[in-house]
Amino acid sequence: METTTALGEFLRTRRAQLRPEDAGLTPYPGRRRVPGLRREELALLAGVSATYYTRLEQGHSANASDGVLDALARALRLTGDERAHLYDLARPARPGRTPQHRPAKARPATRQLIDAMPQVPAAVLDRGNDVLAWNALGHALLAGHLDPTAPDRPADRPNLTRLLFLDPHTRELHARWEEDARTAVAALRLAVGRYPEDRRLAQLVGQLAIQSPEFAAMWARHPVRDCAVGSKSFRHPLVGPLELQFESLPLSDGTTHRLLLYSAAPDSxxxxxxxxxxxxxxxGTAGTGTLGAEWAAEVPAGRE
Structure with a gap:
């Protein structure tokens, strides 16, 4: 993945979101060919030369200082997640950030942990949202139509982002699909910025961009957000509506794996x-293969 291109794309999308008037500038005279700030206007706000900023956006100027990046972040009014993403794109070669080429595995102790929580839907995810393991309730909630042993086989391993865009059952499961899809794209953008050499992430983005026009449109807007906590609304084919809170917790085991947990408000x-x-x-209704038939029966006509 070409990080310099990603940096330029990110800066251009954020320039397009700001008007000169919003930044307290008098617009340059003449017809504006692009929406938002021009390069010269952003350079003025950040206190750098227009030539330097142009080279930075085009990927011809490496090693931008903290002061320059901070000035750009302020001028573009970036959020905390967007600012971190800017640093990731501008400085891709950080110590300790090694690419992930081989399929990951959940540690036995982590599997034991989620299995010890039978009343909590839980899954272990890698940096790209591949499911490395799930407990029985996590499987029944998120993908009961799939083989429960699929996470054990890298070739068949479910990916929650891929399912969200390409699997009709998963799409029907998410009552606020568009909101959840935007969240997933923003989180994937953050991961790609952090791990630009990860081929599996690049392959996932490429597949989704080709097979899902909705993903391609959302990806082009370059959203960035860390989605560690939040809520999701489900339309489950067996038990109906569910409003659940989720938390995505990083594991402190030297991997980039995360523990995804869901919970419901008490007495709700x-x-x-x-x-x-x-x-x-x-x-035997869930987790043994018969649930797949239940899910398939609940998908509306025309969704396949």
């Missing part, structure tokens, strides 16, 4: 529905 309808889904795990 969602808590009751989650308990009902938990109850199906001992009946």
């Amino acid at each position: 309808p969602s808590a009751a529905a989650l308990a009902l889904l938990t109850g199906t795990l001992g009946t």
Whole structure:
């Protein structure tokens, strides 16, 4: 993945979001060919020469100082996540950030941990949202139509972002699909910026850009956001509506793996529905292959 191109793209998208008037500038005279700030205007706001900024945006000027990057972040009114992303793109070769080429595996102790929480939907994810492991309830909630042992086989391993855009069952599961899709794209952008040499991330982006016009449109806007906590609304084919909180917790084991956990508010309808889904795990309805038929039956006509 060409980081300099990504840096220029990011800067251009953020320039396009600001008007000169919003930044307290008098617009340059003449017809404006592009929306938002011109390069010269952003350079003025950041206190650098227009020539230097142009070279930076075009990828011809490496090793920008902290002062320059901070000035650009202020001028562009970047969020904390966007500022971190700017640094990642401007300085891709950071010590300790090695590319991930071989399929990852969840540690046995981590698998043991999530299996010890039978009433909590849980999954272990890698940096690109591949599912490395899930407990029975996590499988039943997120992808009951898939083989529960699929995370054990790298060739068949589910990827939550790929499922969100390309799998009709997963799309129907997410009641706020567009919001969840934007969140997933923003998180993937952050991961790609942090690990520009990771071929698996590049392959995922390429596949989604080709097979999903919706992904391609969202990706082109270059959204960036760390999505470690939040809420999701599900339309589960077995237990109906679920409003769940999620947390994505990094594991302190020297990997870039994360623990994804879901919970429902106590004594809420969602808590009751989650308990009902938990109850199906001992009946053979979930986690044994028959759930796949239930999911398939619930997908509306025309979604396949």
